[in-house]
Amino acid sequence: MNALLWVAIAAGALALGLVLGARWGTRQAEGAPAPVEDLPGPPVADLLQRVFRSSDEGLAVLNRSGDVVLHNERAEELGVVRAGRPDARAAAAGQQVLQAGTTIAVDLSPLDHRGRQPAAVLAHVRPLGDGFSMVEADDTSEAVRLEATRRDFVANVSHELKTPVGAVGLLAEAVLDAADDPEEVRRFGTKILNEATRLGNLVTELIALSRLTGAERLPELCTVDVDEVIREALARCKLSAESAGIEIIVDAPSGLEVDGDRTLLVTALSNLVENAIAYSPAEASVSVSRRRAGDWVEIAVTDRGIGIAPEHQKRVFERFFRVDPARSRATGGTGLGLAIVKHVLANHGGEVRLWSSPGTGSTFTMRLPVSTVSDDEAGDEPDGAVRRTADLPDRVG
Ligand code: ADP
Numbered sequence: 001m002n003a004l005l006w007v008a009i010a011a012g013a014l015a016l017g018l019v020l021g022a023r024w025g026t027r028q029a030e031g032a033p034a035p036v037e038d039l040p041g042p043p044v045a046d047l048l049q050r051v052f053r054s055s056d057e058g059l060a061v062l063n064r065s066g067d068v069v070l071h072n073e074r075a076e077e078l079g080v081v082r083a084g085r086p087d088a089r090a091a092a093a094g095q096q097v098l099q100a101g102t103t104i105a106v107d108l109s110p111l112d113h114r115g116r117q118p119a120a121v122l123a124h125v126r127p128l129g130d131g132f133s134m135v136e137a138d139d140t141s142e143a144v145r146l147e148a149t150r151r152d153f154v155a156n157v158s159h160e161l162k163t164p165v166g167a168v169g170l171l172a173e174a175v176l177d178a179a180d181d182p183e184e185v186r187r188f189g190t191k192i193l194n195e196a197t198r199l200g201n202l203v204t205e206l207i208a209l210s211r212l213t214g215a216e217r218l219p220e221l222c223t224v225d226v227d228e229v230i231r232e233a234l235a236r237c238k239l240s241a242e243s244a245g246i247e248i249i250v251d252a253p254s255g256l257e258v259d260g261d262r263t264l265l266v267t268a269l270s271n272l273v274e275n276a277i278a279y280s281p282a283e284a285s286v287s288v289s290r291r292r293a294g295d296w297v298e299i300a301v302t303d304r305g306i307g308i309a310p311e312h313q314k315r316v317f318e319r320f321f322r323v324d325p326a327r328s329r330a331t332g333g334t335g336l337g338l339a340i341v342k343h344v345l346a347n348h349g350g351e352v353r354l355w356s357s358p359g360t361g362s363t364f365t366m367r368l369p370v371s372t373v374s375d376d377e378a379g380d381e382p383d384g385a386v387r388r389t390a391d392l393p394d395r396v397g
Contacts, residue, residue, distance in 0.1 A: 058080045
């Protein structure tokens with residue numbers, strides 16, 4: 001809260017006190033007993049105390065000697081005041097503002113962070129006049145965490161871009177050196193093409209991710225046919241499946257519907273199927289199944305591939321996290337596929353679940369709320385395995 005607001009509250013409270021006091025005084029003078037609702041409110045000092053105590057900010061007033069003369073509970077929670085003593089940095093800032101006469105910002109983050117105390121605390125210390133200063137502290141942990149995430153993200157993006165750009169440069173030099181050898185030129189040319197494709201994919205996925213994280217809620221939801229989403233996603237993955245010799249087994253159409261953005265859902269499902277293909281041995285099979293489970297529609301992608309160790313299962317949804325960076329790079333992965341899946345599902349009010357066992361395989365399940373329209377029409381459709389003809393296992397092993 002800034003000083004102006006404090007002044008406004010104080011002035012308001014003062015005015016209220018004066019008005020009520022004056023009315024009360026008049027009534028007293030007239031000898032009429034004041035009705036209860038007209039009785040003067042609490043004294044201004046009391047009102048100010050209440051405002052002070054209930055503030056979300058940690059507030060502490062220090063005197064010229066650096067002693068705490070007034071503080072609220074929040075100031076203790078934020079570690080600004082401990083056992084009646086101010087944080088040494090706050091006390092020093094108090095002295096400083098008395099001399100300078102201006103407000104300063106001071107970092108009061110705990111030096112040894114533990115317990116309930118927030119990780120980051122930022123305070124503004126301002127002079128109050130007459131040798132008093134006021135510390136106004138806020139919990140800034142979330143802002144600091146977001147800033148760290150942003151910095152990491154920028155560093156990761158730069159690194160991810162640098163690798164293929166560097167490779168293209170080196171390969172171009174190799175092409176120039178091998179100008180007289182058509183075989184070599186073709187070999188390096190193919191590699192340049194691969195790196196350019198990787199760059200293109202990375203940029204496309206970065207744009208998709210930034211759009212998804214920018215708008216947490218989807219602007220307009222349409223009724224989407226789940227069978228069409230599956231058909232389209234599988235069509236996109238056909239080439240990769242064929243070149244890896246992987247058979248995709250798919251269950252029968254269900255007629256299920258969800259409310260959402262069809263393109264995004266196709267992207268999410270294709271990412272899961274592409275991964276299932278990329279992290280499976282050649283000639284393995286991948287299954288895609290759909291079903292209704294209560295108020296949810298579930299689309300499961302099951303592979304019999306390398307699986308994911310329990311300690312990595314949460315992390316695979318983080319941007320740029322890869323269990324095996326070399327393998328991901330070799331398969332042309334950007335490290336963003338599952339982050340996109342997670343955001344698409346979150347934007348649809350759904351979630352993605354993972355079951356996996358190293359050496360056995362993985363099942364990624366997209367869970368979406370069933371369409372409100374189709375839910376009304378479905379009437380008393382029984383839960384689970386709705387019109388599902390192929391009985392595919394949801395989990396491997
Ligand atoms: P990438 O482009 O690297 O595949 P993703 O975000 O799609 O990025 O996946 C992150 C990581 O999760 C992958 O690098 C891989 O280690 C792991 N992973 C994803 N899907 C599977 C799967 N079906 N089987 C095994 N590991 C997987």
